[in-house]
Amino acid sequence: MKIKWFDLLLFILPAFFLYTIFVVYPFISSIYLSLFNWVGVGAKKYVGLKNFFDVLFGSFKGEFFNAFGHNIYFFILVSIIEVSLGFIIALGLATQIKGYHIFRSIVYLPNVISMVLVGFIWGLILNPQIGLVNQFLKVIGLGSFTRPWLGDPSLAFNTIIAVNIWRHLGFYVLVMLAAIINIQPDFIEAAYIDGASNWDIVKNIIIPLTIPTAQTLILLLFIWSFSVFELVYALEGVQAGPFRSTDVLGTLFYRTAFGGLGSARMDLGLGAAIVTLMFIVILPISFIYVRLVERRRI
């Protein structure tokens, strides 16, 4: 069948138009803005690459690399826990034990709660005095383990990661479950006939066949880890306290670009430079990762 190019363009045009307005244009204008100093009102002052220099080597270096480090840490921890835990739970659900439908719904339930609500609920649960976590620890005689979960700099970020895992785990379980269910039953039946144990089947059939799904999830997690913002904002505010121990690039950008009470600096140009750098990090690594994964599949 001959492709009718005009019809094809006609179909692409609306999406292209919207994509240009809402993605391409803001992105290009953000790169343009990163070359200026601008607080949001008045004339913009052209500073060339000074904002990038400030962020990478100058006065803003400390804040930027602190937040960047947190993003990397977030990615590593969340990838390991969410993907592996998602796989284990999915494996359990795939056996279709009694009541697995209910369990699947329970696991997915936090995903439908809005992030602001998640922040509010967990803010209460983790409250040092009246929070459920500390109260529970006291009731079971582990009062010495009570902590200000969101106020202790050595715990706050890990606590946020734990809440994040609670919120998103259901998604990873469902995706891994779909991958496991898609494995042809013949493979597993044949393995059983050949005398393979359950562990052998998991190790030699299920894990290798779900690896491509896990790779895709890790790539998505990488991109999401660098755009994490709402949960930190909801639990710790724009200051990402205590003393920036929960700061990520998203909150650093927000604080820098939109300022407000407790913000260290307010400069839309500097904020735009942070966003541009985030893009520079995410895009090439994503490309390299996709290429590597594809090459291995071939």
Place this chain on the structure above:
Amino acid sequence: MKKFLSILLVFVFFSLFLTISSGTENKVEIWSWRSQDAEVWARVEKELNKRGIPVKIDFRPFVATEYDAKLMLALQGGTGPDIFYARRLPGGRTQAIIDAGFIEPLDGKIKFTYFSSTTLKSIRSGGKTYGVPFALQVVGIFYNKDIYDKFGLKEPQTWDELINNCEILKKNGITPFFIPGKEAWTLVMQHAMCGVSILGPEWIRDLINGRTNFLDPKFVDLNRRLNDLKKYYQDGFLGNAVTDQDAAFAFGQAAMVFSGIWGLQTWRQLNPKVNVGYFMVPPLTKDKKPYAYVYMDGAFALVKGAKNRDMALKVLEFTATPDFGTIFSNITYNIPAVLGAKVPSDPLLLEVLEVSKKHASPYVYWVGSVFVTQKPSLYDDILAPGMQAMYAGKITPEELAKMAQDGISQWYKPLMKKK
């Protein structure tokens, strides 16, 4: 019949158009970071309507942490309000809006008869007045009188007496102080209010002039005293927010809070029976005078080219009268910036008002000081993260002092020479 219907239709459309356009004509949009002022503006609208001014006030509060950015972008995009709450000067944000020409100076348009020159100074730039000041804030230690009475405690005259009170309260199972340590700005406020009494205005004056610096043993000593005080705070205080503090204090779960007079409205709304007292942070010895941290909060500014400039000016004219101050203070329990207002005959408010007149420190290092006008700022960049770090045991009082000296000496000339 057809003709009648057509005429009726035209009439309906015309009336509708007139209603809409007249509504827009009289509508004055006001933006603020203070959501608690909604009732004030409803009352102001009623009052002005009674006086024959058909104004309709559209009050829009925003989250304080996002307010400045939203306002600036709206002003730049031409979609801003008619009047907005401007933060006080000196301050980078309001100055940037003035420099960009978005605020109309009010000299000659509004009578500032009822304002002191000190108050007006905090909204003047280049000899022009850029707003009508609305509130004076007084910060200090607010305490639960019932708890104090129960244990026979008196308002402390010295720092040691304060510590003694804390010790008695703690021994009796009462949390002496509730600290919202998750919100770093409250810790800076705490430092600043202790500074005016313990270091004293003269020391702060010397700091401003460069005759001393943040490495001075007195400043380190203040940091150490605050760090030592943390044993009297509630467990896990770095995980608590201001909302937790308000609830705990209103319901008697803690004896004292470092706060501002703005908290009174919330505490009384939460628990009308709460019996609140106030004292300034006590100095080190009885022969020293205690000081209160008093500052002008902000001002109502007129947007240059406001949609309804004339009506907005009428609203601003009213805000510069004692009648506005009376409405404002009766609803918010804040001290109005305008003189001659009838503040509620509440003993606490009257006491705080008296303190603001007699004990206001002339030199400060938080809101309204030179140290917050540039970056890194003593407020946002140094004491906010630094106090949290010190309380968490990550840095020492000496290191906090060094942070302040290193940060401010980057841009403040009088402190550059002292390393």
